[in-house]
Amino acid sequence: IENLDSYYQNLVRYTLTQEKQPLTRLTTQKDDITVKKAAYLDLKNKFDTLQTAINKLRSSTSTYALKSGRSVSISPLTSGTTVASATVDSSVSAGTYTLSVTTLASAHEVHSAKQTYSNQALGLTGSFVIGGAATRGASITTALPDTVASVSADNASVILPSQKEMGTGSYYVETRNDATNGWQFRIVDADGSAQSVQKGSTAEFTTDWQNITAGSTYDTGRGLRMAFGDSTNLYTAANKATGAVALDYTAKGATIDVTSTMSLVDINSAINAATYGSGNEVLSSIINNTLVLKNASTGLRHVMAASDTTGIVLATLGVTSGGVLNTKVTAKNAVFSVNNMPMERSSNSGLTDVVSGMTLDLASDAEGKSANLVVKTDNTAAQSTINAFLTAFNDLTTYVRGKTSTTKNADETYTRGTLAGEYGIRYVGNELITLMNQDYTNGGIFTNLSQIGITVNSDLSASISNSSALTTALSTNLGDVTKILDAAMEALNNKVATYSGDSGYVKQTIDTYESNITNLNSRIKTINERLSRRETYLVKYYADYQAQMETFMNQSKINSAWYG
Known part of the structure; x- marks a missing residue:
């Protein structure tokens, strides 16, 4: 178009400007829809977030989180000691548990x-x-032959990949x-822990x-095989x-195969690289030129079990004497009591079966020491x-108020x-605020959220306006708090569910906008191509016209020169 005279360029631009008016309208329409779609995307995120938060306050949902919390503190009876550490969940009973440790568990050395x-x-x-x-x-030590006919294990037993032998x-x-x-089984160890099989x-x-x-x-x-009885009627x-x-x-x-060229370091490495049954693992080290197992x-x-099978490697090293291991530290169980109830465990840590809902770890300085484990109600969560x-x-x-209002x-x-x-x-914004303020009949002593310290303020924001009332209600009337929240959250959820999620009104509107944008893009593309x-x-048309005019003008000049 730059090759055209400015007069013809203006003609082309004017014509295209007039014919672009439908394109301008479509582009403006698309921009408006795009802005609204962005607002609806924000809305969907906010509706979904609110519904998730609502469900955490509804006792009928799997995500319910309004449970009586617990915290635990350790008070050693001897200053300067640790004695134990512990974690608790909401199921542990509040109270004081007095722990007295007689002996810590030790490993065979x-x-x-x-x-x-x-x-x-x-x-x-x-x-x-x-x-x-x-x-x-x-081998079976207590039999029920009609249920488990036999057990077996030998060196041909299969240990499946990524598994350790029992x-x-x-x-x-x-x-x-x-x-x-019908009839089922599981395998547990001496502590009653179910085994992975x-x-x-x-x-x-x-x-x-x-x-x-x-x-x-x-x-x-993992090494063990079992044969079950033929008739379940006899199980x-x-x-x-x-x-x-x-x-x-x-x-x-x-x-461990030992050759004449191997040193104590080599034997140590071979022991540490070996594969053992679960709980049978041996850790080897060398201290002062002594092999410590x-x-x-x-x-x-x-x-620990160890013995020479060919040769006398262990006997020569002094690990065994007369077939007996040279024990320096005897294996012991942890012996302790909680509230004067004697207990014994094979481990010092990860003890989940001492106090229900508590995981207990005995500290290295616990032997001969005592501590009070104080569990209190904690409503922080x-x-x-x-x-x-x-x-x-x-x-x-x-x-919602910001996006739907008109400002002067x-x-x-x-x-x-x-x-x-x-x-x-x-309207949904107004309805949600109304639901926060209204009374609910729920079988409990609370009929309004304000009675547990939750109110809607003059600026229409909801808050805990009376933290003392809420703390007291959670501590002394959790069941009734649950009832009022269940009622209020059920009403809120019924309203919010209409708008949230992938089948709600907001997502359907987003889908409609996306479809409209796709259609508009197609129409805009078609108009741009046209x-x-x-x-x-037009450029070609006016270029041809301009060329004809230039030819005509040139011929006129020639005629004037010839004929005057």
């Missing part, structure tokens, strides 16, 4: 004789087994006749109850305390849940909010 060098070849040849026996095995110790096969699934014949592992197929042989995938339901099938399992130890697990259930709801509520209602400017003009014409959105073709045509 075995030493060799001191060697001249740790990094020089020892000249020893042979093999030894450590962390178990040369051959794995299993550790040496006593186990129980608990059985039950489930009303839905193969789920049926799959590659998965589980600690849950599993169905029994009568007459079948079950493989744990007996029993647990660890009521006569369940009891068995002793012996794990296969790690075989220590069970990774504490307690009487985890006594409950108040945080309520505050999160109020924040989400205010965020939504404030946004200083110059007497008015500015309309992006959603000023969206009456459905405007205008581009139109511009090409």
Whole structure:
């Protein structure tokens, strides 16, 4: 177009400007819809956030979080000591628990004789087994032959990938006749902890109850096999305390092959690199040219086993004498009491079965010491849940008021909010505030949220206006607080659910806007393509016309020159 005379350029531009008017209208329409869509996207996020917060205050939902909280503090009876640490959940009963520790659990520790060098070849040849026996095995000690016909384990037993062999110790096969699934079993250890075993014949592992197929042989995938009785009519339901099938399992130890060129360092490395049954792990180190072997697990259930199988490597090193391990630290259980109730555990840490709802860890200085574990009601989490709801509520209602209002400017003009014409959105903000203020019949002593300290202020924001009332209500009348919140949140949820989520009004509006934008983009593209073709045509048309005029003018000049 730049090659045209300015007169023709103006003609082309004028024509295109007139023909672009539909495009301008469509672009303006698209921009308006895009702005509204952005506002609705914000609305969806705010509605969804509020519904999530509401559900945390409804006792019928899986996300319910308004539960009586607990905190725990430790008060050692001897100054300068730690004695224990603990964590609690909401199920623990408030009160004072007096912990007195007699003995801490210790791990079995075995030493060799001191060697001249740790990094020089020892000249020893042979093999030894450590962390178990040369051959794995299993035997029933308490029988229910009609339920579990037999158990077995040998060196051909399969240990599935990523699994550890069951550790040496006593186990129980608990059985039950489930009303839905029929006869089931699970395996627990001496402490009653369910063991992770193969789920049926799959590659998965589980600690849950599993169905029994009568007459079948079950493989744990961790060394132990069991054969179940042929007739379920003869099965007996029993647990660890009521006569369940009891068995002793012996794990296969790690075989360490020693050659004459190996040093104490090499043997130490081989022991640490070996694979052991669960709880049979051995940690090896060298201190003062002495091989120090220590069970990774504490307690009487985890006594180290080691023996020469060929040659006399362990005997020569002084690890064994007459076939007996050179024990320096005896394995012991933790012995303690809580509120004068004596207890014994194989571990000092992660004790979840001492006080229900509490995880207890005995400190290294606990032996011979006592401490009070004080559990108190703590409503911090409950108040945080309520505050999160109020924040989400205010965020939504404030946004709705801002986007649907019309503001008078200083110059007497008015500015309309992006959603000023969206009456459905405007009304929901007002309705939510009304629901916060109204009374609810719920079977409890509270009928209005203001009675537990939650009110709507003059600026229409909701807040905890009386924190003392809320704290007292949560501490002394949690059940009634739950009832009023259930009633109020149910009403709020019914309203919010209409707008939130992927099937709510807001998402449907967003989808409609997206469809409209797609349609407008298509129409705009079509018009732009037509205008581009139109511009090409006009430029060519006026270029041809301009060329003809130039030819005519040139011919006129020639004629004037010839004929005067």
